[in-house]
Amino acid sequence: SQTIHQWPATLVQPVGSPLSLECTVEGTSNPNLYWYRQAAGRGLQLLFYSVGIGQISSEVPQNLSASRPQDRQFILSSKKLLLSDSGFYLCAWSAGRTPSYNEQFFGPGTRLTVL
Amino acid sequence: GIQVEQSPPDLILQEGANSTLRCNFSDSVNNLQWFHQNPWGQLINLFYIPSGTKQNGRLSATTVATERYSLLYISSSQTTDSGVYFCVLGGAGSYQLTFGKGTKLSVIP
Numbered sequence: 001s002q003t004i005h006q007w008p009a010t011l012v013q014p015v016g017s018p019l020s021l022e023c024t025v026e027g028t029s030n031p032n033l034y035w036y037r038q039a040a041g042r043g044l045q046l047l048f049y050s051v052g053i054g055q056i057s058s059e060v061p062q063n064l065s066a067s068r069p070q071d072r073q074f075i076l077s078s079k080k081l082l083l084s085d086s087g088f089y090l091c092a093w094s095a096g097r098t099p100s101y102n103e104q105f106f107g108p109g110t111r112l113t114v115l
Numbered sequence: 116g117i118q119v120e121q122s123p124p125d126l127i128l129q130e131g132a133n134s135t136l137r138c139n140f141s142d143s144v145n146n147l148q149w150f151h152q153n154p155w156g157q158l159i160n161l162f163y164i165p166s167g168t169k170q171n172g173r174l175s176a177t178t179v180a181t182e183r184y185s186l187l188y189i190s191s192s193q194t195t196d197s198g199v200y201f202c203v204l205g206g207a208g209s210y211q212l213t214f215g216k217g218t219k220l221s222v223i224p
Binding site: 032034038044046049051059088104105106109111 | 148155156157158160163201203210211214216
């Protein structure tokens with residue numbers, strides 16, 4: 001069966017510090033991978049998605065970047081964190097090449113607080 | 116893009132009660148999922164249901180795609196059902212999923 005991991009689970013970082021969040025998926029090949037952010041309240045915002053190694057699409061211009069160095073690894077980064085980067089970051093995966101058709105599965109999330 | 120509306124926004128239930136959550140959407144969809152976000156933030160897949168009816172234990176869901184709505188039924192609610200329930204939609208040719216604003220359910224003993 002497929003599993004998705006994220007780490008760290010929680011993170012407290014000062015403003016201006018760098019960030020690296022990691023997401024890995026097991027039990028599947030060639031997944032579509034996604035990074036979402038959930039700020040205060042309920043909505044999830046899609047930040048990045050990737051359909052393959054080195055292929056990254058950004059949905060929202062921001063202080064963050066993403067990379068996919070391996071098929072089942074997705075990394076969210078920042079060179080200098082802002083207060084507004086605080087939130088709950090969720091990684092997700094889906095199968096196949098028609099992502100709008102396919103079920104998405106989410107990782108446990110990373111709760112980031114920028115002070 | 117697709118518009119999605121969930122109702123009610125908040126719901127308080129006594130343990131053991133039944134409830135129906137509704138999701139209305141504005142356009143045809145290829146993907147409709149129901150998620151439960153528990154108090155720890157984990158998004159748990161409940162149903163992948165672009166059309167038809169499915170049941171899983173105390174939960175069931177029905178999507179009537181032609182009328183653009185989906186319903187999530189929770190029977191004999193338990194305190195562990197508390198959290199936020201999201202209806203999530205995917206449209207043709209898009210990587211973007213559209214999340215409803217959710218229904219926050221509180222089940223009290």
